[in-house]
Amino acid sequence: MSADLHTLTGAYAAHALSDTERQAFERHLEACPACAQEVRELEATTARLGAAAASPPPPELWDRIRAEALVTRQLPPVVGRAERRRRTGRRGTAAGRRVPPLLAAAAALLVAVLSVTALNLGLLGRADRADRTADLVAAVLAAPDARRFAAQPGGTGQATVVVSRQRGRAVFVADGLPPAPADRTYELWVVNRSGPRPAGLVKVAGEGRVTRLLDGPVTGNEQVAMTVERQGGAARPTSEPVVVVDLKA
């Protein structure tokens, strides 16, 4: 059986196996260093075949890639993967499912903050202000000088602010944000030397995704914060921020 599998290195490196065959062969690879080495070499070989077909992409493709990358959450490294493999000679099956500790801590913190603030009942508020047009968001994300600032890990790790100083605007991007408690809303603030000013309410879409143009101009010398406020928002923050992003860093 396994003598048969050894001959699949070429078909595997060229992606010529069916899905089931590929999965079976990948299991075999974990236990067969000779095949793993051969696959490494044959993949390096196919990479040369690929490079021989090189042709330059249209110039505007980079702008699209960059804009999408800016709002795409990166995976954390799998800690200790190589270690574990060296020690046990098996793959770490748990690695793919493990929740990154940072994310877990951030989620716990956010839940804690929200449950405390949820105790305070607020007034029934108005509907969220309408988001600015997607065009403006796209313009900021694709601006040549756009820079991305992440929230402090250990605060809430998945919030990001993208700033274009040229355009004087910023976009708040989050992922995995729990919905605000009933009768509550998230509110954004731009904080400068003279204090916080309201920068808009946050609507949380499916899977906790948020892309929100900050109201008003941003110079890049501020912090952006998010608090939980009563429906309709507040003129001044009334709770501890659940997210702080420093744009000066």
Next chain:
Amino acid sequence: MTIGTEQGTSVALTWTRREPPHRPAQAQDPAARPAGDDALERLLALVARGDERAFAELYQRVAAAVFGLVSKVVRNPAQSEEVTQEVFVELWRTAARFDPGRGTARSWIMTCAHRRAVDRVRSAERAARRDDLVGRRDQGRPYDEVAEQVETTLERERVRRSLDALTDLQREAVVLAYYGGHTHREIAELLGVPSGTVKTRLRDGLIRLRDHLGVDA
């Protein structure tokens, strides 16, 4: 209410974006390694930490290879751009998962590009049917196109000569699988040989190419 305004809480909460001094990759890239695989690995490590400049540089270095390969397999300009975009966003997303113990950065990137391209044509082809495969082969497509395209650089010339050094069956299997995106079963049908033969020819062919091209990994 305690949103940090100046030094107070803000310092503790500040996420320091400044990377350690960024050194241009060329400066560290000895001429002895024109392929720049070490540089790619270093760039990937920076990309894994969210470094956008490193991502831009990585793109500059490998975009033509990725886009060229994807275009060859996918054969539709708009879809090739889409797949190329998917590939680079995937690289950005998963850079931290790159494992140098499993191959070079270049291999990893090109393998990712090829897999995405193949996924795209396979999902498109599940709709279309087999007879179409024969039609495509009759156009004499993959190998001729490759042969046409490979004239400018030395690298292309070397790859072309290496392909020429294979037996016909090895070369057709390699070209139909890699540039054509076909499974070994489809190739078996196209060439009228058992699929076991296609598997071994693919392996023999790639091993011969490896030796001919002096690939080490």
